[in-house]
Amino acid sequence: MVGKSSRSWILLSLLFVHLSFIPTYAQNVVDEVVWVVGDEAILKSDIEVTRIQAAMEGVRWERNPDCAIPEQIAVQKLFLHQAAIDSIEVTESEVNSQIEARLEYMISQIGSREKLEEYRKQSLSQIRASMHDDLKDQLMIQRMKEHLVKGVTVTPAEVRRYFKDLPLDSIPFVPTEVEVQIIAQTPRVTPEEINRVKDELRDYTDRVTRGEATFQTLARLYSQDPGSARRGGELDYTGRGMLDPAFAAVAFNLTDPKKISKIVESEFGYHIIQYVDKRGDKIKVRHILLKPEVSDSAINASLARLDSVAMDIREGKFTFEDGASYISDDKDTRNNRGLMANRSEMGQTSRFQLQDLPAEVARVVDTMKVGQISQPFTMINDRGKTVCVIAKLKSRSEGHKATITEDFQVMKNLVLEKRRNEAIHKWVVNKIKNTYVRINENYKDCDFEYQGWIR
Structure with a gap:
């Protein structure tokens, strides 16, 4: 056979x-x-x-x-x-x-x-x-x-030995690196827009319940999750830890494929969920995602507020670090006094090469002086949402030939990558x-x- x-x-x-x-x-x-x-x-x-x-x-x-x-x-x-x-x-x-x-x-x-x-x-x-x-x-x-x-490591002795044996013309050039702090404001969605989205999702639920349409058809037509929409809203078997916590809390409590969940708010928008199957600690569901639209007036209001915040910082009323800690909506930088973190398989650092920064941030800080605060601008965060931002260039290290004393981490990353x-x-x-x-x-x-x- x-x-x-x-x-x-x-x-x-x-x-x-x-x-x-x-x-x-x-x-x-x-x-x-x-x-x-x-x-x-x-x-x-x-x-x-x-x-x-x-x-x-x-x-x-x-x-x-x-x-x-x-x-x-x-x-x-x-x-x-x-x-x-x-x-x-x-x-x-x-x-x-x-x-x-x-x-x-x-x-x-x-x-x-x-x-x-x-x-x-x-x-x-x-x-x-x-x-x-x-x-x-x-x-x-x-x-x-x-x-x-994940198990590959290098010792400081290996790094020093590697650097010692490098010909002078092979010593790497360290590109310009910067440290950037940000204060972010998320434009507010109006209650009317949220109610509009919820009403649409309730209508989808009613249409499926009445047998007028299938969940899969409505997901293909209306869901704003492009990956799952083409599959009728279906997410393959997924563990709890791989899902948004609010989404997972509802999805893992579903047991009846004929019933549709209540409306769930996640960091990506609003969902309704339909149970498909469960296999061990993984679940298969369908969902329809709708994202409330942020109005131009809300974006302009956030930009205006940040412009005022930047003016107060320049006038010495409070520091950028205090503004980031108490005003910023960005949870990834708020607890680090606004300092952006560069996370990679090599580890975490506060230093970025310009090409590793979000494109919107890189364009702004490229021409800034150390200590300068930018004008407000918009960017898309890593959750796909529009946010308004002011940035401060904390430090800049101009490009130079690497040295083992000043650039040990750079050399370590080089050997580790090798x-x-x-x-x-x-x-x-x-x-x-x-x-x-x-x-x-x-x-x-x-x-x-x-x-x-x-x-």
Whole structure:
């Protein structure tokens, strides 16, 4: 008896063999399977899409792109396959935050939402939906890599030894770094707007209860969670810790798929939830999310208040740090006297390179002097909400050649990154050895980064 995965391999192998008989000069081939990794096929169109995206982003390939691109895609599939085995999770809220951040950046570059929609020939909802799967895969790959290297460490002696042995022309250049404090105000949503959203959700509940529409249909039509809306509002089996606490508290108490929850307020907006199934400590539900709209007048009011706060700080009535502690709505910085934290797999620091700051903040502080307070501006926070902000440049360290005394953390991160890359490279090579791989003959002469693809 042939298992499911074995059948997939057989079918993909047959497809591969069939396509391998098509001459390379044939002009009527729309698409073809060029690699098979495990039970995942890599199509010629996948490679072309990646090539176009890379060209638009100005990517330069160290190896022949005809070989490097399919290998890159194949390695990504190895990470995604292992992430599924290891039950690595990425929440929809994380994906949506990334989508909103990228959308705002795109809008800032092109000028307006209307211009972006005209350029892409898609509505914002369609753009969000088109970005979802790729961004989720990217986050899954990132999370998988972090999981693989979480045990990799370096000692101070290793760092000093590495730096001592570096040729002078190889000593890294430390880019300009800044420390930034912010005071944020969240524009208030009017009670009327909240009631409008709640009334819509109650109407959806009534329509499902009366049998006029299914929950899935209404989610596809109206939910403002782009990732789940395309699946009829469905969130796959998810643990409590991966959900917003308020959402989880209601979702995990549902037991009847015929009933719809009360309206739930989370940090992302307002939801109604429908139970689907429970498996151990994970639950599968559907939801419809609606986000109250913030009016221009509310945004202008928050900007005006922050302008007044900035004026009072400049006049010495109170310090920026006191303002951040008592006035700011940003819970991530309020308890740190407004100081932004740069969190990464390397740890946490208050120092940012400009490209690592939110784009709106980076644009503002780039031309500021140390101690200066900005004019109020708007930005999208990591929860996808519009907030109004004033920023203070606390410190700036101009770019320079690294020294072991002043830049030990930079050197430590450099050595740690090197060790982690070595660990990931070793893992990929071992993974290839234990994974079914078929490659089109056209790629057999490639000089690949990883050994083992050709068998």
